[in-house]
Amino acid sequence: MSAPTQTLDERTLLDRVQAPAGEGREILDAATREVFGRAPVHTVADLDAAVAAARAAQPGWAALGHERRSALLHRAADAVEAQAEPLARLLSREQGKPLNGPNARFELGACATWLRTAADTPLEPEVLVDDETGHAELVYRPVGVVGAIGPWNWPLMIGIWQIAPSLRMGNTVVVKPSEHTPLSVLAMVAVLNDVLPDGVLTAVSGEREVGAGLAAHPDVDKIMFTGSTATGRKIIESSAGNLARLTLELGGNDAGIVLPDADPQAIAQDLFWGAFINTGQTCAALKRLYVHDSIHDDVVAALAEIAEATPMGRGLDEDSVLGPLQNAQQYDIVRRLVDDAKARGGRVVTGGEPAPELGELFYRTTIVTDVTDGVPLVDSEQFGPALPVIRYTDVDDAVASANRLDAGLGASVWSSDRDEARRVAARLEAGTVWINQHGGLHPMVPFGGVKGSGYGLEFGVEGLKSVAVPQVISG
Template identity: 35%
Template sequence: MTDLLADDALPSTLTRARFDRLDGLVTTAVDDRTRRAVTEVFTGETAATVTECEPADVEYAVERAAAAQERWAERSIDERTAVVKRLHDIVLDRQDELLDLAQLESGKSRAHAFEEVLDVALTSRYYGYRAPDMLATERRDAAVPVLSSKAEVVHHPVGVVGVIAPWNYPITLAISDALPALLAGNAVVLKPAETTPYTALALVELLREAGIPHDLVQVVTGDGGELGPALVDSVDYISFTGSTATGREVAAAAGRNLVDCSLELGGKNSVVVLDDADLDDAVEGAVGACFTNAGQLCIGTERIFVDESLYDEFLSRFVAAVSDLSLGPGYEYGVDVGSLASGDQLETVEEHVADARERGATVHVGGDHRRDLGPYFFEPTVVTGLPDDARAACEETFGPVVSVAPVAGEREAIERTNDTDYGLNASVWTTNRDRGRAVAREIDCGTVTINGGYLETWAAIDAPMGGRKDSGLGRRHGKEGLMRYTESQTIAARNYPVTPPIGVQSEWYARALTASLRLWRKVPFLR
């Protein structure tokens, strides 16, 4: 194993003893597992090692979680929400360590890591206060007024939920999907990305500090290709965030097992700048939409379509704004854009930019790997003249690269925005919000923001968020994000018989019921 970075080379919150204590939270069936290196992305050096789980550990974790789930489901909803409300405060109080870990494992800037802390706090607050009403037994109308009582719908937990989290948002996506699952009465087995295990483990430690039963949330760390199938085959529901290719495999396995799943997958998202847009706002918003987390954001923007009447002015201002972005490492606030997360991401970005250049596209700013800053830094890059068959035009780059193109009006903008297999997120810029809403309704995406990049829709936690087409299935956030983790049961009781009374011919009964149905449709309170 490569030599580890010295403690004094890392933030003061990240000591060797701290890593060892967090590693103790990994679930294993036996003690003698091998270990995997965890890299500090800014330098590419090994910061720590973590337990490498095997499929047998997944099965053991699910068994332990299932036993804890039965006791947890018996607790009142008020007891469960109290834990999540406490987590809200703990995460805000202990954010420095979470930010340090997220930056170490993902390479993002501190400001972008802080967005994740905000998301966990907002999610905790929302579901902590709203879950009781969402999970309450519902009264429903019965089929036959008066004769049968009203039905009721009861919401039960599905059991053990598997959460497979990606590396790009290691705070948010390790815990925010787990919270509604826990509030619904489920247990969770969390499989974080191979490169970001310690951020997830720190969050689970904070959950335990908030009062979650120790066995209720299990963590298995290691290779996704090995552990993922074992997890999907063992749990009662799977929540997956990641690539479309892997999402298809998860969905297929879930289908074979007849368990439900929710999948947030890839995107090829667009910013649309209409002819009446405020260019100052549009340029500022587009910069954030394109280069947050170095472009490694599933709802981030990789394509900008600008009305031809504003194109030259927008491009000039946008290139200037991107040129002013600061790029670099550091565990303090002040850097605009951090590193790519790995050599694999860097390779994809370099290939897409090289392909664009070979096909005649113009790189206006950026376009280079910055080895002087660290192993995986790549400059924020703006290209024009990108052919439709270029890799950066039709594949997800997932890096700090965006193309800008003119369009002849909103119709072409809508058509080009929809001309992709993906359908996750888009944004529309206009000074006429009614016009913006009309355009948004024609865009085949699960979320569309008017005069914003992605934060406005992502932070609207009361509203569902998810993708269309190859961008996924299901929704997180809102009531939908909680109820996906439940099974609905209908219970109805009979007041009086609704079948033909003894001695009454079926024909006469059918005629009488037909007449009643005609009457009921005409009486408002019986409809």
């Protein structure tokens, strides 16, 4: 390891991690669809070597102790901050999210914050019994080697959510980035490894068989995965052979309920960004909105006004705050769901069509109303810039609608009466229920899903416990 030096430019950082000319797999700029880099294509043999190196490095890393590991995590955060701009530009090109707004630069800031929080969060032994009968306490030990399988929507931030607590607790980590966004993750890992000891953190960039191999690897003790519910189920099956521990943050179809006493103008901005952060490509984004009939039209109009005023464009354009869909498969899903909703009588208030003048994978920010439960745009996770707004008259019906799907990552309640909002929130089946906001995360507040949205907690003390093995010392 070596100390981080001066800030690199984007090309220098990219050249540190991409495959040599003529090798690897082409990676396209999400906005322009031009080739801008080549990702290494690692093999299962490369994965085996990475896991072996992690296994060999883990005892020494654990032996450093919490204080020394925490100091190194702070240095890692310094390194990320030093390279934040080239990392953000690389992320913007690969993922599509703009530099500004709650996007690429924001994501790099979150990476540093979560690294520092993981370093500074205390996890003290818990005294269970201390009396005339004896003494017993609960402590947490490293689990060993952690396999971190990341998504393409927030590849750096979610990567740090997996890496930072694992390292803090004395584990070593093997990272498998999404095939869609490997270069930005490889670059971030390279920056972190300017600080960390050899073998402690390794990234393996390969195709699906590498991810499957990591989930099933006999020398991996813990798997952390963020992605679709379907893939999560496969990981559960793959991990059964070695009984690897699991943290799974899976698909969501978050519902929001706007109560009749809410002020449409007061909540409109937060509603909009709850739904459209990262152009809707966020697991815990607001994906279906139930609005009381008495204020339905006012809420819809306020959302449409914001949508039409919010600039969409290429990520490296400093004026953009919404970008393209990251990949053609996701673009096709959004387009199909909106077209289907229109065919079923849904009314497009704004958007509802591609934006070809911006680029191949741009879809206009879309608000659709006059739809009901059962319409695929409501029942399926669209994961893009399209929000269905459903009218209701009875709050019990809205709660039933919110709970009817096999998804339970997040939900929200919007009201001028916080006590009433809390009463409704308590009835919703979701890992997190926000009041008058949606999707806001705090590094000390646990986050995780229920039902088909997965299990296990991340962040704060509970997040540290999830990447450790509990041990009772009694006597």
